[in-house]
Amino acid sequence: MRRETQNILLVLLGGALLKISFSGLYLRYVQKSLLPLLIAAGVVMIGLALFAIIRDIRRGKAADEHDHEHAHSSRSTWLMLLPVMAVFLISPPALGGDVVNSAADTNQTQRSRNLLGELPSGDVIPLSMTEFVTRTAWDESGTLDGRRVRLTGFMLRSEGGTFVARLAISCCAADARPLKVKLTGDVPTIADEQWVEVTGQVVPKSANEQNSWVPSFTVESFTSVPEPVEPYES
Incomplete structure (x- = not known):
């Protein structure tokens, strides 16, 4: 997995955790007492992603890759984004x-x-x-x-x-x-x-x-x- 993909996934997953935490949707997944841990996990994930992005920029990491490798990576990235996007777009009902x-x-x-x-x-x-x-x-x-x-x-x-x-x-x-x-x-x-x-x-x-x-x-x-x-x- 490319580093850019890892960083994107960390940002989105951390954002998803913060979204369900502050919207109250987390109560459909876990107990109320676990809210601080969810928020902490979301902040840590976003922080790690931002740290990695800044480090890569300072190192001047090149982003040029040949067309075949770029196309393959893009398809893989979109597939891995699906479960993360589901958290943003779908609000599951409570179990019944x-x-x-x-x-x-x-x-x-x-x-x-x-x-x-x-x-x-x-x-x-x-x-x-x-x-x-x-x-x-x-x-x-x-x-x-x-x-x-x-x-x-x-x-x-x-x-x-x-x-x-x-x-x-x-x-x-x-x-x-x-x-x-x-x-x-x-x-x-x-x-x-x-x-x-x-x-x-x-x-x-x-x-x-x-x-x-x-x-x-x-x-x-x-x-x-x-x-x-x-x-x-x-």
Whole structure:
């Protein structure tokens, strides 16, 4: 690969990292806590490219090459630019229902045995999908029984049931794991992948090993909402 090509790729890749970092698109790839590392990586790549360009100019590096070599290098350069340009031109959606359906059932929850904290007071408790699913799987005292809970996720229909689902990540989208809750009662017809806030109550003892720890949830109310800025839970 020619040095000019390397420098161009470094500038574009560094620029792509900075673009997704400052536009907020990075949240579709990695956790929020990794933002400083993305920015640092983009700055370093651009800095290395500029340093190399300035060094080559000072050395008076000749750019004349015979026509065949120039044509071959140009084709290779354009091919290597394709994935970088894709970052600039394409804004991928957050992972959704396809990942939930295709993931192994054993990934439904981390099933952590860490001690669970006290539930907040109030008529309706807003909980993350992660905490709700973990509590229904491991809290044998039934602290959620009879409590009204509000969950936020996207609609999903599969295996003859209707679910509200969400994806959680530990580091980046590559390690996304599905979380889903089966809806019962008066469930309105809402398109798959539509984000909703749903209020209701857990069906006691509904999450078990036989159904891969998927709790059932009796619906009281539904509200359609925009996709959150941070679509993944951690």
